[in-house]
Amino acid sequence: xxxxxxxxxxxxxxxxxxxxxxxxxxxxxxxxxxxxxxxxxxxxxxxxxxxxxxxxxxxxxxxxxxxxxxxxxxxxxxxxxxxxxxxxxxxxxxxxxxxxxxxxxxxxxxxxxxxxxxxxxxxxxxxxxxxxxxxxxxxxxxxxxxxxxxxxxxxxxxxxxxxxxxxxxxxxxxxxxxxxxxxxxxxxxxxxxxxxxxxxxxxxxxxxxxxxxxxxxxxxxxxxxxxxxxxxxxxxxxxxxxxxxxxxxxxxxxxxxxxxxxxxxxxxxxxxxxxxxxxxxxxxxxxxxxxxxxxxxxxxxxxxxxxxxxxxxxxxxxxxxxxxxxxxxxxxxxxxxxxxxxxxxxxxxxxxxxxxxxxxxxxxxxxxxxxxxxxxxxxxxxxxxxxxxxxxxxxxxxxxxxxxxxxxxx
Amino acid sequence: xxxxxxxxxxxxxxxxxxxxxxxxxxxxxxxxxxxxxxxxxxxxxxxxxxxxxxxxxxxxxxxxxxxxxxxxxxxxxxxxxxxxxxxxxxxxxxxxxxxxxxxxxxxxxxxxxxxxxxxxxxxxxxxxxxxxxxxxxxxxxxxxxxxxxxxxxxxxxxxxxxxxxxxxxxxxxxxxxxxxxxxxxxxxxxxxxxxxxxxxxxxxxxxxxxxxxxxxxxxxxxxxxxxxxxxxxxxxxxxxxxxxxxxxxxxxxxxxxxxxxxxxxxxxxxxxxxxxxxxxxxxxxxxxxxxxxxxxxxxxxxxxxxxxxxxxxxxxxxxxxxxxxxxxxxxxxxxxxxxxxxxxxxxxxxxxxxxxxxxxxxxxxxxxxxxxxxxxxxxxxxxxxxxxxxxxxxxxxxxxxxxxxxxxxx
Numbered sequence: 001x002x003x004x005x006x007x008x009x010x011x012x013x014x015x016x017x018x019x020x021x022x023x024x025x026x027x028x029x030x031x032x033x034x035x036x037x038x039x040x041x042x043x044x045x046x047x048x049x050x051x052x053x054x055x056x057x058x059x060x061x062x063x064x065x066x067x068x069x070x071x072x073x074x075x076x077x078x079x080x081x082x083x084x085x086x087x088x089x090x091x092x093x094x095x096x097x098x099x100x101x102x103x104x105x106x107x108x109x110x111x112x113x114x115x116x117x118x119x120x121x122x123x124x125x126x127x128x129x130x131x132x133x134x135x136x137x138x139x140x141x142x143x144x145x146x147x148x149x150x151x152x153x154x155x156x157x158x159x160x161x162x163x164x165x166x167x168x169x170x171x172x173x174x175x176x177x178x179x180x181x182x183x184x185x186x187x188x189x190x191x192x193x194x195x196x197x198x199x200x201x202x203x204x205x206x207x208x209x210x211x212x213x214x215x216x217x218x219x220x221x222x223x224x225x226x227x228x229x230x231x232x233x234x235x236x237x238x239x240x241x242x243x244x245x246x247x248x249x250x251x252x253x254x255x256x257x258x259x260x261x262x263x264x265x266x267x268x269x270x271x272x273x274x275x276x277x278x279x280x281x282x283x284x285x286x287x288x289x290x291x292x293x294x295x296x297x298x299x300x301x302x303x304x305x306x307x308x309x310x311x312x313x314x315x316x317x318x319x320x321x322x323x324x325x326x327x328x329x330x331x332x333x334x335x336x337x338x339x340x341x342x343x344x345x346x347x348x349x350x351x352x353x354x355x356x357x358x359x360x361x362x363x364x365x366x367x368x369x370x371x372x373x374x375x376x377x378x379x380x381x382x383x384x385x386x387x388x389x390x391x392x393x394x395x396x397x398x399x400x401x402x403x404x405x406x407x408x409x410x
Numbered sequence: 411x412x413x414x415x416x417x418x419x420x421x422x423x424x425x426x427x428x429x430x431x432x433x434x435x436x437x438x439x440x441x442x443x444x445x446x447x448x449x450x451x452x453x454x455x456x457x458x459x460x461x462x463x464x465x466x467x468x469x470x471x472x473x474x475x476x477x478x479x480x481x482x483x484x485x486x487x488x489x490x491x492x493x494x495x496x497x498x499x500x501x502x503x504x505x506x507x508x509x510x511x512x513x514x515x516x517x518x519x520x521x522x523x524x525x526x527x528x529x530x531x532x533x534x535x536x537x538x539x540x541x542x543x544x545x546x547x548x549x550x551x552x553x554x555x556x557x558x559x560x561x562x563x564x565x566x567x568x569x570x571x572x573x574x575x576x577x578x579x580x581x582x583x584x585x586x587x588x589x590x591x592x593x594x595x596x597x598x599x600x601x602x603x604x605x606x607x608x609x610x611x612x613x614x615x616x617x618x619x620x621x622x623x624x625x626x627x628x629x630x631x632x633x634x635x636x637x638x639x640x641x642x643x644x645x646x647x648x649x650x651x652x653x654x655x656x657x658x659x660x661x662x663x664x665x666x667x668x669x670x671x672x673x674x675x676x677x678x679x680x681x682x683x684x685x686x687x688x689x690x691x692x693x694x695x696x697x698x699x700x701x702x703x704x705x706x707x708x709x710x711x712x713x714x715x716x717x718x719x720x721x722x723x724x725x726x727x728x729x730x731x732x733x734x735x736x737x738x739x740x741x742x743x744x745x746x747x748x749x750x751x752x753x754x755x756x757x758x759x760x761x762x763x764x765x766x767x768x769x770x771x772x773x774x775x776x777x778x779x780x781x782x783x784x785x786x787x788x789x790x791x792x793x794x795x796x797x798x799x800x801x802x803x804x805x806x807x808x809x810x811x812x813x814x815x816x817x818x819x820x
Contacts, residue, residue: 016466050488056426057492058499067498070506071491074484078460081481082467088477089468096480101555122555145511145532 001033002169003127007040007137007159012174012233013079014044016086022233023086026132029236035127037166039137039159040083042075050075065110066146069139072111073099073147076136084134094132097122099147102133103165104140104158106148113148115140115157115220118165135162156217164224171221172229173213179230179239180205180212183258183402187395190408194240194256201256201350202242204384208348209261218242254360255351258402262394264294265319266344266376267312267326271336274308282310282329289325291318295346295379295386307336311377313388316342344376345394348386349401361385367400411443412579413537417450417547417569422584422643423489424454426496432643433496436542439646445537447576449547449569450493452485460485475520476556479549482521483509483557486546486565494544504542507532509557512543513575514550514568516558523558525550525567525630528575545572566627574634581631582639583623589640589649590615590622593668593812597805600818604650604666611666611760612652614794618758619671628652664770665761668812672755674704675729676786676798677722677736681746684718692720692739699735701728705756705789705796717746721787723798726752754786755804758796759811771795777810 006026013019030036050071054061061068080096087094103119126133137155142148150157156173163171177185178193180202185191197205199222206215212230221228221242231239272278279298286293296312314322323340330338347368354360364385368375373392378385389397416436423429440446460481464471471478490506497504513529536543547565552558560567566583573581587595588603590612595601607615609632616625622640631638631652641649682688689708696703706722724732733750740748757778764770774795778785783802788795799807 016463019467053426053488054492054495057429057496061495064495064498067491067495067506070494070508071488074487074491077484077487078463078481081477081484082464084480085464085471085474085477086467088474096477098480 001035002031003035003037003166005037005039005159005163005166005168005171006174007155007172008038008174008233009155010041010044010046011176013040013083016082019083019086023083023090027090027092036132037123037127037162037168038083038132038134039155039162040076040079040134041137041155042072043079043082046075046078047072062111069110069113069147069149072149073136073139076138080134080136084132087132087134092132093130094134095126096134096136097126098136099139099158100141100145102135102162104162106140106142106150108142108144108146108148110146111149112151113140113142113154115150115161118161120162120165123162123166151216156214157220160217160220160224160226160228163226164220168226170227170229172231173217174233175212175230176233177212178232178235178237180210180242180257182253182256182406183398184210184260187260187398188258188402189399190402190406192406195238196241196243196246197256198245198352199242200383201352204350204381205257205259208259208350208384208386209263209346210257210259213242253351253406254353254357255349255405256353257350258398258405259348259350260394260398261346262343263316264313264344264346264388265316265322266339266341266388266390267314267322268339269310269326269330269333269335269337270339271307272310272330272333274306278333279310281333282326285325285329286314286322289321291322291325295377295388297377297379313344313346313377341390344388344390345397346386346388347394347397347401348384349405350384352383354383354385363404364401367404368397371396371400373397411445412441413445413447413576415447415449415569415573415576415578415581416584417565417582418448418584418643419565420451420454420456421586423450423493426492429493429496433493433500437500437502446542447533447537447572447578448493448542448544449565449572450486450489450544451547451565452482453489453492456485456488457482472521479520479523479557479559482559483546483549486548490544490546497542497544502542503540504544505536506544507536507546509546509549509568510551510555512545512572514572516550516552516560518552518554518556518558520556521559522561523550523552523564525560525571528571530572530575533572533576561626566624567630570627570630570634570636570638573636574630578636580637580639582641583627584643585622585640586643587622588642588645588647590620590652590667592663592666592816593808594620594670597670597808598668598812599809600812600816602816605648606651606653606656607666608655608762609652610793611762614760614791615667615669618669618760618794618796619673619756620667620669623652663761663816664763664767665759665815666763667760668757668808668815669760670755670757670804670808672753672804673726674723674754674756674798675726675732676749676751676754676800677724677732678749679720679736679740679743679745679747680749681717682720682740682743684716688743689720691743692736695735695739696724696732699731701732701735705787705798707787707789723754723756723787751800754798754800755807756796756798757804757807757811758794759815760794762793764793764795773814774811777814778807781806781810783807
């Protein structure tokens with residue numbers, strides 16, 4: 001017997017026919033004693049349609065975030081009702097539960113809520129009655145009982161958190177790819193599916209731009225020590241298992257993946273006095289404006305003049321806000337110049353193994369050099385190395401690095 | 411200051427534009443200190459669309475009544491979210507609450523629930539904060555926390571019950587007619603809007619086929635002594651106030667209205683032994699088959715043979731079930747014959763005043779006689795007289811009776 005939480009996204013349940021496929025597939029794989037919890041999103045484009053509806057009464061629906069959540073949570077509620085009916089139509093016992101009913105307690109940050117706690121007594125009770133329990137992903141309620149939707153990727157987080165609270169054996173995340181790849185398969189020709197990856201590596205991959213899983217759900221898995229099985233909706237192959245440590249003797253690569261992110265703006269504040277508190281002043285102002293800063297490099301430029309440069313990256317979408325803040329702060333700091341470059345690319349390699357292998361960084365830089373790409377900034381963490389590049393072919397650069405660490409066969 | 415519950419049906423909130431009209435209208439009539447609770451239904455055809463969606467996964471969605479309620483309750487939830495946004499867009503404080511959040515406790519008769527109790531603490535709290543509170547009609551939850559939709563006309567019942575629980579000053583039911591009429595205006599040329607009508611009269615009118623209000627909501631008003639103001643969505647005229655007793659010196663008519671119902675089947679079981687328990691046997695069997703019986707007349711036919719006839723009416727929709735039951739019971743009772751006539755018409759007059767006026771019945775029969783209509787059965791209650799007729803023009807009969815009691819001017 002296993003207790004398994006299975007999460008299917010909106011495209012997997014977009015039509016009654018697709019729901020039937022999902023239900024059949026789940027029942028085919030179910031062993032007689034297995035207990036199954038389904039976590040599902042709103043059908044297909046439902047959420048977009050609801051947003052459109054709201055635009056009929058106000059130009060800025062998200063201004064009324066609490067009411068938006070009242071509206072948007074109906075999307076998953078429709079899905080769970082229909083999917084539970086589908087299971088029943090196939091002769092199974094099934095019951096649907098909203099996020100509130102499943103005990104998902106969130107904060108009151110409407111439209112971008114965070115799960116605070118889960119008390120899944122009702123889920124447990126329905127499982128004990130022999131039901132397949134179909135739970136609305138992406139939603140919960142705050143302490144006042146108001147419906148709250150979770151932030152981006154919220155359904156994954158719902159599923160993993162619920163798996164944790166139930167002490168599930170595993171949490172399966174169904175997606176449109178076969179698992180987690182060593183690089184984006186659309187870019188790197190030799191990209192291969194990884195059988196296993198650790199939470200830390202997956203988090204680092206996600207942070208560095210690999211899109212399969214939302215970081216928050218991986219963190220949740222790490223906290224609860226729930227293995228997350230990322231697998232395809234369309235095949236029965238084993239996907240990638242995200243867990244604490246490797247269990248299999250997988251062919252050993254020195255790194256686990258190559259991530260890249262083209263949505264990057266580089267900001268440089270040049271010629272600022274190198275005195276205590278300067279960094280705080282800059283990044284505190286950015287934080288207050290809700291700008292997420294990624295790579296940060298401070299370089300000593302001129303010892304005589306005691307001035308330095310501060311270089312960092314933000315998402316392209318934060319460019320306008322960042323520019324405003326930075327220009328103000330640069331003025332206050334008497335900086336000599338502010339340089340802003342949009343659409344630069346960050347390429348990173350990730351792997352817990354690289355800590356003990358000093359040659360890894362050199363191999364990465366070598367691969368980039370061969371493609372004639374110039375490195376603008378380098379930044380490292382315990383399990384990753386990132387290079388900011390500009391110009392040249394991103395695709396060529398990603399392939400060069402990937403081929404260096406994952407030699408193509410044949 | 412007044413606390414007013416206002417109920418708007420699905421057609422009044424069918425589009426964002428209509429919602430805006432509703433919101434503006436409510437704000438125009440609102441006095442500064444008024445506390446307003448809105449009870450709304452699902453937008454336009456939403457409920458039908460959700461049922462269609464369910465038919466995509468099962469031919470008989472209502473077989474899964476609990477899941478249907480999970481599905482259908484999303485309809486009103488969309489309405490309340492959008493209407494609350496509309497009020498906010500107009501600069502008002504507003505908040506939406508589902509039936510569950512508004513404290514509507516129901517039994518577990520999914521898709522046809524009954525309100526057991528209301529604990530509207532949250533509604534009160536939001537009113538005290540200065541909010542217009544927009545509550546989902548037609549829904550509540552059972553003791554397990556499952557969403558439950560109320561039976562037909564459920565939104566009216568929600569509104570009146572909520573008004574009762576809140577101790578509201580009045581409950582306004584907005585509809586597509588100007589109020590309660592002395593007869594169906596599409597049929598009776600002289601039909602006039604009544605300014606007032608008592609709960610008992612309204613109940614009797616509803617029971618006898620006048621469609622404006624669902625009986626259950628009128629009962630609820632009577633229990634809580636909440637005046638129900640039935641009025642038009644499209645005009646600001648005063649409609650009809652349903653209350654315990656008349657307060658105005660309204661022009662006094664001996665009856666309050668003429669109701670008619672063409673959806674009637676007459677069933678006659680002829681030649682059955684007139685012994686104790688016969689009536690019980692027949693109507694118990696019908697009750698067990700869930701057939702609602704309306705007029706019942708038992709006539710002594712033959713003293714020598716000690717046999718009698720039992721005649722009663724059921725709704726046309728119950729014809730098949732009734733026929734089956736009656737033929738079985740008639741066989742057991744050795745009845746000589748069963749006669750079933752579909753599409754007969756019941757015409758009734760209603761008025762608390764008729765008790766003390768013995769000539770009323772004669773005037774009704776006289777009016778029918780003048781139009782050449784034959785009366786098949788007569789049945790009376792404390793405040794009504796009903797005649798079952800067959801053949802002739804229903805319209806002519808209704809007009810003749812109406813003109814008798816409500817003389818047309820000019």
